[in-house]
Amino acid sequence: MTGFVATAPTHEPDPITAGDWFPSIDPKDARAVMRIDGSVTKERLVECLAVAISSVEDELDAWQQQQQALGRASLKDVPSKVIAGESRLVLLYRRAVYATAQAELVERYRELDATEAGQRRADVLQSTADDHRRLARYAIRDLLGRPRATVELL
Known part of the structure; x- marks a missing residue:
C-alpha cells in the first residue's frame, strides 16, 4: 500500500456571506482551521x-x-478587544x-459505517460532535457577554 492521503481541492468556493453585518466565512480558511481534508x-x-x-x-x-x-454598521464596529489584529467578537x-x-x-460521517466497529467509532464521534456544539455555545x-453556564436551584 502506498499510503495515499486525501487532499483539499485546489479551488475553494467564494466566501459565504449572509448580509453585510456579520463577516463572511471563507471555506478555504475554514477547511484549514477545522483540519478538514479532501x-x-x-x-x-x-x-x-x-x-x-x-x-x-x-x-x-x-x-x-x-x-x-446603537448605530453599529457591522460586527467589526462593536467595541471589543483586538487580538492578533482582529476583533475578539x-x-x-x-x-x-x-x-x-x-x-x-x-x-x-457517522452514517457511513454501520458495522459493530463503526458503531463504536460512532459513539466516539458523537461525543466529539457534542464537544463541538459545546464550543459553539461557549x-x-x-x-x-453572558456566563457560559446556567445554574438553577431546584
Missing part, C-alpha cells in the same frame, strides 16, 4: 458552513438588532460557525 467535498463543506452561519446568526439576531440600534463569531459546522460534519455566550 474527503469532504467543497459542496458538503459549503452546505455545512451555510447552515452553521444560519444557526449562529439566528441565536445572535436580537443582540445584532440591539447593536444596530469576530474571532468568537467565526469559532461558533466553525464549531457548529464541524459538529454537523461529524454527525453526517463562543456565542462569550460574544453576548
